[in-house]
Amino acid sequence: MTLLLTIFAAIITTVFWYNRKNNDMQLHVLLFMFWGASLMWFVDAIAEYIELGADYFAPAVEDMINDSFLGFSVIAFALIIWVVYLLIKDPKGVVRKSIS
Template identity: 55%
Template sequence: MTLLTAVFAAVSSTVLWYFKDSKNQIKLGTLSLMYWGAALMWTADAVFAYAELGMEYFTPAPGEMLNDFFLGLSVTALGLIIWLALLLFHDPKGVVRQALHKDGSS
């Protein structure tokens, strides 16, 4: 479930990057690469889990599935927070700098 959530986050951010931010001005490309990295790593983890558990891997207990989904959503939120921090730090449109300058001058 965590892997699936990461894949959906990666696909959505890549589509958004393609249509809205192909020049990576607001760092959507970075966000999608972060999610793809995590999705690939969980894929490797899933392959090993499948080798160990067999078909049982595809029939998790409902409680376990819910916990994994909750984890997936939390991971997606963490990715968004990292992306937001990067965006505000790089400040490609100069909004933060302008706001700080205004605060300093007033």
């Protein structure tokens, strides 16, 4: 479930990044975070499949809920990091104008 959530977030971010007019929102940072997380969860899924075998495809409900919560937490954390990055970089100069 974590893998699916991060892949969906990566695909959605990729679509927005590809259709952008300019690079003001620094979507490439978010894009790399989501694709990196997807790659990490994919390697984890392969390792877990090697360990569990066919049981990997029949998870318990509690495991799916925990994985979903972890996936949404990873997405939320990546979005928080991206917003902080935007505030620090300030590509449109909004923070700089409000401070001065």
